[in-house]
Amino acid sequence: MKDIAKDLGVSVITVSKVLRNHPDVGDETRNRVLARVKELNYQLNLAARSLVTGRSYLVGLVVPDLLHPFFAEIAKALSEVLRKSGYYLIVTSSDEDPELEEQEINQLLARRLDTLIIASCRTTVDLFFRIQNQKIPYVLIDRWLPGLSSNFVGVDDEAVGVLATRHLIDIGCKRIAHIRGPETSPAIGRLQGYKRALLESGMKIVNDYIIAEPKGDVESKQRGAEAMSRLLALKARPDGVFCFNDPLAMAAINYATKEGLRIPADIAVVGCGNLHYDDSLRVGLSSIDQHSRQIGEEAARITLSILNSKVPPAPESIVLQPELIVRESSQRRPAMNARSRRRGPR
């Protein structure tokens, strides 16, 4: 930049202004500068600019697992919207590990990103108070923490649980199990909804029917199978299962099928996430749509509104309503005499 200025006999400031499309510069000068920039193949150093403006035009995204289509879709939507305003995404994965998440977030804080967008696997709020101290705005997605007033975008998880469970009740299931997720708000909310739907229909909550899956978003394949095997071992085998998410549901169905059970005749299954391959599965998977794309878009919108306003706006909370998508895995069950045709398990 200094070189360009020297070459052209103008000041560095003028060059800088041209590069920022600042109006205070003559057309002739502007063109001369632009020409030289092309000639030299000059590249602005945005890092230096950040240092003085205090804006990095970088947004951090922390998710538990990039491979999970739910988060991948959010990342994609986020990236698309932010890019249009010149913001870029630096993405890290916490692997569903609170310690790792803290390290990652510290790194991102040190880099002075403009905003953080976090699907947190933490169960305490201390880290977030630290973020607030640094005056870096953040948006929670998918998961929130009690006692923390912050921006949030996600789905109404209790409604997810109610929707799925009530649907299983509606199609005639009598013993409904739940394979739950990790100890964060979505799993807690969905469990809550599951229980509420049961109680509202006068059904009892059976603890054996609630399978805890500490790390539902990672290695779902194995854990879905394990969970299903525990359910099948019960004397009063469930006839319906609501799974925390679709990968879990898919694994559970695979296991049950391998054991000779028919879905949905013997066990109906509902997942959550409505992933793009749900309708291509061996048994089309009924699921609850969480509007993942919309979550990304809304989070981006909030981010931009924070970044564009001089005074930090009041925390915004966007709670989307989930939607039930019925497929084969929870088709209204056949009449009872269908049971006679059932091959026994094992």
Place this chain on the structure above:
Amino acid sequence: MKDIAKDLGVSVITVSKVLRNHPDVGDETRNRVLARVKELNYQLNLAARSLVTGRSYLVGLVVPDLLHPFFAEIAKALSEVLRKSGYYLIVTSSDEDPELEEQEINQLLARRLDTLIIASCRTTVDLFFRIQNQKIPYVLIDRWLPGLSSNFVGVDDEAVGVLATRHLIDIGCKRIAHIRGPETSPAIGRLQGYKRALLESGMKIVNDYIIAEPKGDVESKQRGAEAMSRLLALKARPDGVFCFNDPLAMAAINYATKEGLRIPADIAVVGCGNLHYDDSLRVGLSSIDQHSRQIGEEAARITLSILNSKVPPAPESIVLQPELIVRESSQRRPAMNARSRRRGPR
């Protein structure tokens, strides 16, 4: 940092040294500094450090589609390995659009990233020469460009094509089609392999059996269906299809099934990618494994080796050998009399 120095009556330099674990500092001083850092909840500004060291500890990743599990898996592996050495990933998606990709890369260049890792959808090398001029090292993944000598990590795409096609021949297919991908090296290589395998078995190459899919990695669902519908409309309907990737194959199978055809009895299908849900599909999908995780890991390794060596090392090219995974969609076809049971298409 200045504050800390003032508070403690030491110099800024000393504080800086402590923060970098520089040995030249007394234990007592070090501890005093560290204590004050904790007290003030001080956060180092890495952006400022970058400006003077010329290292951002940031690696750029450009992929056509983050939602595609193939790229998501690469991103994940990359991120995991790089993180251990303190590098972070800034991820952008080109949406399979060469223009957009150029814009994105320009942005990343301006940010002075340490390395770029690119799955390029470009067909010309000019942009890459520009990157080389900027002296920013880069690693191509999945796709390479003719006439460009650079670091590369990917699979042997011709071998992919040969493996898939030869397998279809082996199970008895006589009219083998190929739904190809976009005009980049993987699609070109796989097509090449497809042709070679046919010729080597004394079969003819029928142009109608080769369906061009300009943007195979995006919206595969619709395009897979379209491609299959074109194949089914042919008078001599193919009895085997090798698809550029798994999403395409899945969509193609769904369409064919909906039209009343049986997979693999009427048409056998092989995809590529070996995605995690392949074995849960309505028809278990035979596929070619590309070792996506390994691609990410190798790319990370090359990146680190470049970053750790004073002189830029010679370009490295890692070409992994693909692996055939046989599932239901290409099970050895039943005897010919099975045809009598076939429901007609449409």
Place this chain on the structure above:
DNA sequence: TTGAAAGCGCTACCAG
């Protein structure tokens, strides 16, 4: 073991 001077590349502010 400690620190002073110098500067990374850019932009804000205000004067001409």
Place this chain on the structure above:
DNA sequence: CTGGTAGCGCTTTCAA
């Protein structure tokens, strides 16, 4: 419309 002065927060080099 143009440009000087100052400084963003940190590190490097070298002298004390």
